[in-house]
Amino acid sequence: MSSYEYDLRSRLLKEVKKDKTSEETYVYRYDFNGNQLQRLWEKFETGKGRTEPGRVSFAKKKAGEVVICERRAYNGLGQLTSLYQDGEVTRYRYRPDGLRLCKEKADGSETGHIWDGSEMVAEYQANGTIIARYLRGLGLIARELDGQQEYYLHNAHGDVVQRTDWYGTPLKSYDYDAFGNEEKPEELDHNPWRYCGEYLDLEAQNYYLRARCYEPRTGRFTQQDSVACTTTKLPNGAEAVDPLSLNLYTYCGNNPVMFADPSGNFAIVDDLAYLGVGIGLIALAGIAAVSTLSSTGSLRSAWNQGVSNFTNNAKALWQWAQKLWDAANKKINSLKSSGATASANPDPDDSDPNDPDNKHSLKKINGNKEANKAAQKNGYNSAEDLKYDFVGKDGAKFNMTRDTKTGEIILKSIRGNIKVPTGLFN
Incomplete structure (x- = not known):
């Protein structure tokens, strides 16, 4: 209690x-x-x-006294790009829509993320091999890792409190304080889904909430809120600026029990954020996941069949659950083949209907000096760092160009068939 x-x-x-x-x-x-x-x-x-x-x-030290635990680097959009700890560096890259594309660890291994809308549905290695798949309904239900399926149980707040196998045998239990600090964490536990059912970056020890990252140990976001100064209603019905929103780093107005912030943009009432938390429990009984928000006909069909067969026998139930996984895997594979991977792909919307070749609006930024200047204007140390943030180790294969209409920096492959919008301007 x-x-x-x-x-x-x-x-x-x-x-x-x-x-x-x-x-x-x-x-x-x-x-x-x-x-x-x-x-x-x-x-x-x-x-x-x-x-x-x-x-x-967390009180401040004496004037001029600085204690450095780790160093972090951000791009011009406020996204974490590098994390330096104990002489090792972890790097991050992002998609044009702002979602995290992949993470490169200090040992050189790379983990990419596949997204369905704003929900992560799979992770893969640099060679394209899927290493983890996630089954979702109204919330996170299960994970498939190394061919083994395990299921997530949530509390009323949406926190993952237990992982079990298909038979309901507990694999690991979790407990947290109100701000998400885990009690007795295990270093060898590589499950990334924990507090609020969100993704824990095991290297940075913060939660990736899409727009920004939340750090439980300080009870704060690590980046500023993109939504400044929200309003609140006074007892007389009038609206005024919420004083708690003036601090752009606080998490849920320092009320993490009644609120949650799954997007990183603004806090919402916890019941609304985790309306589907009970789905994880239902999954163990076999009534798993009505359908994902981007459900296919096969998922709906699996649901209808599952309801009718639920009372028959365990074999039918197991077969139905497999159909859910098959439908989810089909969706993941389609996302992977559509280009939602760490390789840079042409944006289908990156064209001008009045100019099919789309050549007149892009002008190459000539010379290292000009390219570095444009990169530094957007918070990078060099053009090389900027390129790495968007195309990784393939930076040498891309030129920095400028859209003469909008001023946006576009990375264009030397061969000319790939264009990567950056959302940065010069």
């Missing part, structure tokens, strides 16, 4: 978690701007008294 205390601004001040043998208490303190200054916790166990007291402080 958990209980919570809030201040007059609806910020979480105290969290108490109780069971039959222990009681854990978390206390949160903030400054006048809404930044989390301290997180204190203590645990009482029957027969042992107080154990494991602790404190995490």
Whole structure:
């Protein structure tokens, strides 16, 4: 059982978690701007008294004193591009629509992501081999890894609290505080789906929420909110700027119990964010996933057949679940073949209907000096870094060009058949 205390601004001040043998208490303190200054916790166990007291402080050091734990680099759009830790670097690349395309680890291995809308449905290696597939309904249901299927169970907040095999045998359990800090995490656990059912970047130890990243250990986003100054209704019905929205880094207005932010753009009431959380539980009973938001006819057919066969026998149920997986795999393969991979592909919309060749509007940025200048204007150290962010190791195969109509920087392959919009301008 958990209980919570809030201040007059609806910020979480105290969290108490109780069971039959222990009681854990978390206390949160903030400054006048809404930044989390301290997180204190203590645990009482029957027969042992107080154990494991602790404190995490985020107060500023003395003037001029800087403590560097890690270094992060961002592009002109505020997206994390490089993470430097203990002499190792992890790099990230993004699609033109802003979603993360792939991650290159320090050991040189690369993990790419395949998206269906705003939901990740698969991950793959640099050679194109699918390494993990994800089954989704109204929420995350299951994962297929190395040919083995496992299912996710969620709590009312949407957090992944357990993974099981097909028979319901528990594989791993999870527990979190209100801000998403996991209790007793295991270093060898590579499951990326945890707090709020979102994707945990195991290298950066933050949650990738599409528009930006959330870091539980500080209770803050690592990038500014793109939506500044939201409004709230006063008791008299008038609208005014919500003071909690003036801090562009706070997570859910410091009220992570009642709100969630699955997009990274704005907090929404938790019940709306995780309307389909129970689907993960239902999956184990066999009534898995009504259909994905981009469902195909085969998924709907699988659902209808499953409902009619549910009471018959376990064999029919297992066959039905396999049909769901087959339909999901078909969707993943179609996304992969359509170009949703780490290779740069021509954008079908990157053309001018009045100019089929689309040649007149692109002008090459000549010379390293001019190219570096354009890159630095957008927050990069060099043109090479900018290219790496969008086309990875193939940067030498692309020229930087400028759309003379819009000023957007377009990476154009030397052969001329591939154009990669960057969303950056010169």
